[in-house]
Amino acid sequence: MSTSNVLFEIGLEEMPARFIAPTETQLLQKTKDWLVKNRLGYQELNIYATPRRLAVQIIALANKQPDIEDEAKGPAKNIALDESGNWTKAAQGFVKGQGVTVEDIYFKPIKGIDYVHVKKFIKGTSADQILPTFKDVLLSLSFPKNMRWSNRSLKYIRPIKWLVGMNDQSVINFEIEGVRSGKTSYGHRFLAGKFEITNPLDYQKDLEAQYVIASSERRKAEIIDQINRLANQHQWIVDKNEALLEEVTQLVEYPTVFFGKYSEDYLIVPEEALITSMKEHQRYFPVRGENGNLLPYFIGVRNGNDQYLDTVAKGNEKVLNARLADALFFYKEDQKQSIEANNQKLTRMVFQEQLGTIADKVNRVTKIATAIAKQLAFSEKDLAYTERAATICKFDLVTNMVNEFTNLQGIMGEKYARLAGEEEFVAKAINEHYMPRHAKDILPETSIGAVISIADKLDTIIGCISVGLIPTGSQDPYALRRQAMGVIQILQSKNWKLDIESIIRIVIEVYEQSPVDMDDQSVIEAQLMEFIEARMIYLAKEKQISQDMIKAVTHKGIGVIANAFEKAMLLEKKRVDPSFKPTQEALVRVINLAKKAKGTTIDQSLFENQSEHDLFSAFQRTKTDYQVKMLDRVYSEALTLLAVLTPAINAFFEETMVMVENEALKANRLGLLNAIAELVYQFADFSLVEWKQQF
Amino acid sequence: MHVQEMILTLQKHWSDQGCILMQAYDTEKGAGTMSPMTLLRSLGPEPWNVAYVEPSRRPADGRYGDNPNRLYQHHQFQVIMKPSPDHIQELYLASLEKLGINPLKHDIRFVEDNWENPTLGAAGLGWEVWLDGMEITQFTYFQQIGGLEASPVAVEITYGIERLASYIQDKENVFELTWTEGVTVHDIFYQPEYEHSKYTFEESDTNLLFNLFNQFEQEAKQVMEKGLVFPAYDYVLKCSHTFNLLDAKGVISVTERTGYITRVRNLARAIAKLYVEEREKLGFPMLKKEVRSHEHE
Numbered sequence: 001m002s003t004s005n006v007l008f009e010i011g012l013e014e015m016p017a018r019f020i021a022p023t024e025t026q027l028l029q030k031t032k033d034w035l036v037k038n039r040l041g042y043q044e045l046n047i048y049a050t051p052r053r054l055a056v057q058i059i060a061l062a063n064k065q066p067d068i069e070d071e072a073k074g075p076a077k078n079i080a081l082d083e084s085g086n087w088t089k090a091a092q093g094f095v096k097g098q099g100v101t102v103e104d105i106y107f108k109p110i111k112g113i114d115y116v117h118v119k120k121f122i123k124g125t126s127a128d129q130i131l132p133t134f135k136d137v138l139l140s141l142s143f144p145k146n147m148r149w150s151n152r153s154l155k156y157i158r159p160i161k162w163l164v165g166m167n168d169q170s171v172i173n174f175e176i177e178g179v180r181s182g183k184t185s186y187g188h189r190f191l192a193g194k195f196e197i198t199n200p201l202d203y204q205k206d207l208e209a210q211y212v213i214a215s216s217e218r219r220k221a222e223i224i225d226q227i228n229r230l231a232n233q234h235q236w237i238v239d240k241n242e243a244l245l246e247e248v249t250q251l252v253e254y255p256t257v258f259f260g261k262y263s264e265d266y267l268i269v270p271e272e273a274l275i276t277s278m279k280e281h282q283r284y285f286p287v288r289g290e291n292g293n294l295l296p297y298f299i300g301v302r303n304g305n306d307q308y309l310d311t312v313a314k315g316n317e318k319v320l321n322a323r324l325a326d327a328l329f330f331y332k333e334d335q336k337q338s339i340e341a342n343n344q345k346l347t348r349m350v351f352q353e354q355l356g357t358i359a360d361k362v363n364r365v366t367k368i369a370t371a372i373a374k375q376l377a378f379s380e381k382d383l384a385y386t387e388r389a390a391t392i393c394k395f396d397l398v399t400n401m402v403n404e405f406t407n408l409q410g411i412m413g414e415k416y417a418r419l420a421g422e423e424e425f426v427a428k429a430i431n432e433h434y435m436p437r438h439a440k441d442i443l444p445e446t447s448i449g450a451v452i453s454i455a456d457k458l459d460t461i462i463g464c465i466s467v468g469l470i471p472t473g474s475q476d477p478y479a480l481r482r483q484a485m486g487v488i489q490i491l492q493s494k495n496w497k498l499d500i501e502s503i504i505r506i507v508i509e510v511y512e513q514s515p516v517d518m519d520d521q522s523v524i525e526a527q528l529m530e531f532i533e534a535r536m537i538y539l540a541k542e543k544q545i546s547q548d549m550i551k552a553v554t555h556k557g558i559g560v561i562a563n564a565f566e567k568a569m570l571l572e573k574k575r576v577d578p579s580f581k582p583t584q585e586a587l588v589r590v591i592n593l594a595k596k597a598k599g600t601t602i603d604q605s606l607f608e609n610q611s612e613h614d615l616f617s618a619f620q621r622t623k624t625d626y627q628v629k630m631l632d633r634v635y636s637e638a639l640t641l642l643a644v645l646t647p648a649i650n651a652f653f654e655e656t657m658v659m660v661e662n663e664a665l666k667a668n669r670l671g672l673l674n675a676i677a678e679l680v681y682q683f684a685d686f687s688l689v690e691w692k693q694q695f
Numbered sequence: 696m697h698v699q700e701m702i703l704t705l706q707k708h709w710s711d712q713g714c715i716l717m718q719a720y721d722t723e724k725g726a727g728t729m730s731p732m733t734l735l736r737s738l739g740p741e742p743w744n745v746a747y748v749e750p751s752r753r754p755a756d757g758r759y760g761d762n763p764n765r766l767y768q769h770h771q772f773q774v775i776m777k778p779s780p781d782h783i784q785e786l787y788l789a790s791l792e793k794l795g796i797n798p799l800k801h802d803i804r805f806v807e808d809n810w811e812n813p814t815l816g817a818a819g820l821g822w823e824v825w826l827d828g829m830e831i832t833q834f835t836y837f838q839q840i841g842g843l844e845a846s847p848v849a850v851e852i853t854y855g856i857e858r859l860a861s862y863i864q865d866k867e868n869v870f871e872l873t874w875t876e877g878v879t880v881h882d883i884f885y886q887p888e889y890e891h892s893k894y895t896f897e898e899s900d901t902n903l904l905f906n907l908f909n910q911f912e913q914e915a916k917q918v919m920e921k922g923l924v925f926p927a928y929d930y931v932l933k934c935s936h937t938f939n940l941l942d943a944k945g946v947i948s949v950t951e952r953t954g955y956i957t958r959v960r961n962l963a964r965a966i967a968k969l970y971v972e973e974r975e976k977l978g979f980p981m982l983k984k985e986v987r988s989h990e991h992e
Contacts, residue, residue, distance in 0.1 A: 013784055014822060016807035051805075145809065147820040149836050150778040151847035158820075159781070159836075189788075190798040251804060282828055300828065308800040315801065315827025315862065322764045322867075329762065350951045398945065 003043070003060040004168040006131065007200035009185055010138055010176075011162035014051045017250035019143055019157060024049045024216065026141055031056050034137045038130050039065040048203070048214035050253040052189070054141075055164075055214060056134075057203055065124030072098050074116030077107055091116060131167055135174040152177045162186060166200050188212050188254055191304060211305065212253040220249040223301055226257035227285065230299060234259075237288040238299060241279070248283055252303035259287070260317040264296045266324040269331050270415050276405050277323045284320070330400035334412070339420055342395040349397065352478075354467040355516055358394050361459060364510050366390035368455035371506045375498055376451070382425075386448045389429035392417065393452055396430070410434040436486045443493050450490050457483040458507045465527055466511065466518045484535040491561040497633075499559040504528060533558060540565070545572050548690050555685040563633060567684055570635050581693040586649040587642065587680050591687045593658055594677035597670035606668040611648070611655040618648040619676055630682055642680060649676075698770075698860050699875040701794055702748055705772050705854065708790045709746035714774060717747035722929050723936040726751050726812075727773030727853055731928055734815060734963075735970045736775070737837050737849040741981035743777045748856070752936065754943035757892035760885045763868035767891040768884070770856040777849035779836060787824075787834065787852055794863060802827050810835045814935055814959040816842040816967070819851065831859045841967020842960075895943050908937045908955075915962050924970045931962045 015023070028047045035042060035058075043060035074080065080091035087102050095102050100118050107114040139154075146155035154160075154177050165172030165181035174181050183196050187210020197206055207214045213222065224240060231238045249255070266274065271294045278284040284298040298320060302312050346359040355361065369390040373383050396402050396413035405412075414431035418424070425448050432449025433456050435441060444450040461480050464470070471480050491500065504525065511518055518524065533554055537547045549568045558564055574580040607613050622641050629638035658669045680686060696704070710716055720730040727749030728734060736743045749771045757767035776783065784805070788798065796803075805822035810833060812818070819835035833853040837845040857880070860872045870881035915930035938955050941947050947955060974980075 014805035014807075018807070145820060147836055147838060147848075148846070149848050149850075150781065159779075161781075190803070251806060284828075302802040303804050304799075304802060311800050312802045312827050315829065318862075318867070319827070319829040326762065326764065345945060348946050353951075353954075 009164035077114035597674035760888035778847035779850035842964040
């Protein structure tokens with residue numbers, strides 16, 4: 001079969017860099033789907049993209065669709081032929097509809113009845129006829145942000161400038177929003193101009209002559225290569241951050257890497273700020289020496305060749321120096337203000353209308369953090385550090401640096417606190433109290449930082465919930481979900497023997513002493529526990545723990561979060577462990593009957609058979625050891641102790657009727673079962689678990 | 696090239712493209728966009744091509760005249776073309792060449808920047824134009840103004856005059872720029888820069904400003920009810936500037952900010968709607984004019 005080579009190119013005003021890679025993937029998939037749908041074979045499909053163009057190159061595209069032979073079924077024989085054996089109207093109508101004649105009819109039996117059939121031949125359509133419909137593929141691309149322009153109605157990523165459609169040497173004609181397709185493309189905006197594409201096969205080569213590297217991959221490789229050469233030459237270490245690399249690749253059509261220098265004076269500014277300026281604001285790669293220290297150089301990527309590269313580098317230096325001069329100015333200005341003066345300004349900064357100012361928040365956080373620290377039996381010294389760090393944990397919010405670089409909140413606080421002579425633990429806790437800043441972020445290392453982080457987050461969560469700001473669906477403006485997860489992660493990692501209920505009580509008490517109007521406390525507590533449990537369930541999923549297991553271990557309250565997770569993890573293994581089946585079944589049976597009990601009073605004189613005595617003594621023997629193990633959080637051993645009860649429980653059920661008519665006997669037996677159930681409940685409500693042991 | 700010559704060059708260039716040359720609007724504002732010549736006139740179906748210099752006040756950027764790059768008040772050269780011409784990027788690049796910026800000697804790039812002004816319920820898509828890493832121009836296709844869909848779409852080009860001049864004159868410090876022969880930015884603007892910064896950060900009467908904000912808001916509403924678009928809009932501009940003064944002084948918190956911005960936005964939305972209604976009552980006169988001029992041809 002004869003083939004041809006095809007090229008489509010859509011020229012656009014500069015597309016947003018971050019959308020280009022996803023658009024390439026989309027264009028590839030949609031082109032493949034289009035080719036399959038149109039039954040057009042091809043050898044190779046290439047996608048190209050630069051800020052100003054998207055292109056599809058189809059190599060060895062079949063010139064036409066394959067012909068198809070098909071069979072169509074018509075009316076039954078007795079309907080197709082009249083009594084005299086002539087073709088009826090029905091038969092004639094059918095063949096006409098199929099584009100054949102009665103001559104073509106043959107009969108074929110279906111379930112014993114003959115039906116009219118014809119062979120249909122569908123001639124494949126030529127590629128020439130199909131190719132103009134590729135326009136639909138271009139129009140079907142979807143972008144995260146679309147725009148309109150001029151008086152056009154189309155919404156697209158950016159205004160369309162030109163269209164190329166070529167089937168070998170001939171133009172594929174189509175039109176979008178007044179732009180007609182042709183052979184004319186445009187090269188680099190400044191280094192080249194309009195040019196005619198000679199052959200779809202030569203697209204890359206032709207464009208390169210026009211100072212455009214059409215392939216994203218090749219541009220990226222080129223940038224990496226040039227950076228490496230510079231780095232080797234100067235013995236620099238350059239972090240070729242993938243996101244930044246991707247962005248600069250999609251900001252240029254013809255990359256040339258250059259380096260510039262900034263004043264060494266700026267190196268006293270914390271490097272986080274320098275790096276933010278370079279990476280986020282200017283899209284430069286920061287440069288480090290072999291010892292890891294930041295050097296006063298940067299690497300940039302120009303859209304063009306190496307002509308006048310010095311001018312470009314000099315211009316970029318000027319911009320960066322101005323930015324860093326600003327940063328240095330802020331850094332020095334900030335240090336002239338005392339922490340106390342900054343804290344004072346927080347009294348004018350509203351945190352949330354009903355929850356007061358940031359100063360009010362800091363005040364509450366300090367009380368909460370100190371109360372938690374006392375519960376955790378912090379030393380006097382640590383207690384003092386906690387109080388101090390909490391008191392000044394937000395002071396940097398009014399500094400110039402944080403105002404300018406919002407992502408540096410806490411980081412600047414730590415540095416300024418250290419410069420102001422605060423204790424190391426205090427300085428560190430200021431930064432740590434924001435952790436974890438996102439789902440995968442690190443957690444506070446120090447206990448002081450952890451306590452303040454928990455206090456700050458719970459203050460926000462409980463405050464917001466109490467004034468009715470509960471997240472719904474995708475609406476979570478105060479990021480309460482993320483903060484609740486932060487609290488859970490910290491409590492889990494610190495492994496403190498402090499239950500969440502006590503911590504929440506502390507927070508609520510602090511709120512009660514504040515001027516904030518709270519709704520009914522018990523309602524808030526219920527909403528809060530539900531909210532936290534939902535976050536635990538969410539986090540548990542990542543550890544392959546199912547929802548029913550979390551429900552089972554928190555049925556009597558969440559308690560110590562780390563314990564709940566540990567028990568859940570252990571039971572999750574037992575869920576499918578056949579050797580645990582007898583124990584599980586025995587305990588579930590106990591629990592289910594115990595639900596009918598009114599108490600746990602046991603009167604041994606009412607025991608009637610040996611199995612009751614045996615179970616009671618087994619319970620007595622186990623109880624103390626079990627409780628010690630539970631307190632020591634040695635859960636696997638505690639579980640083994642429960643398992644010891646299994647034979648006694650089974651013997652009891654075999655020999656003893658619980659639900660007897662004699663009320664006293666019944667109550668006594670239920671009391672015994674309930675006493676055992678209470679033990680089990682300390683671990684989990686086994687009846688809430690969907691056990692899956694198999695033999 | 697002196698600042699003054701730059702302005703003359705840009706005026707000539709855009710005048711040649713059919714833009715009406717306007718003067719700066721006489722009410723304080725944070726950006727050229729807020730002039731009614733942009734914000735209101737970009738609305739509705741009437742064609743509109745205009746260029747003007749706009750002194751723009753950003754109280755939070757005041758630095759007592761100490762900072763080489765930041766100003767309480769800088770100048771913008773503003774161009775609006777509605778509907779946006781197909782070759783607008785080329786027209787813009789040609790203006791840079793007229794300012795003596797040879798694109799082959801520099802790195803000029805269009806970097807995505809989706810402009811949004813929540814206080815005005817306005818949003819657009821476009822770029823910031825980088826000249827060797829320096830943002831010299833905002834280039835925006837308006838999509839929404841005052842909460843209304845922009846159709847046809849106006850394109851807005853905003854040159855930062857001082858930024859561009861610092862490049863063209865190769866000066867590190869904005870105050871060293873020459874406005875015209877023998878006159879520097881320092882000569883003209885140092886004192887007002889210092890005084891406005893001192894006023895903004897130290898001397899302004901916060902209570903007075905809060906009251907003024909409320910009063911301006913009331914007046915805007917009152918005038919709007921009478922169907923007077925332009926006077927009402929002036930009071931919105933005053934609200935916006937008063938808010939900026941309060942914000943710069945740091946007396947409005949992040950959460951409160953949202954509340955104030957919402958109040959200004961509600962006014963801007965109402966006025967945008969009113970403007971289109973009033974123009975419609977007048978039968979969109981600029982639209983007719985265009986049709987008529989075509990008829991003459």
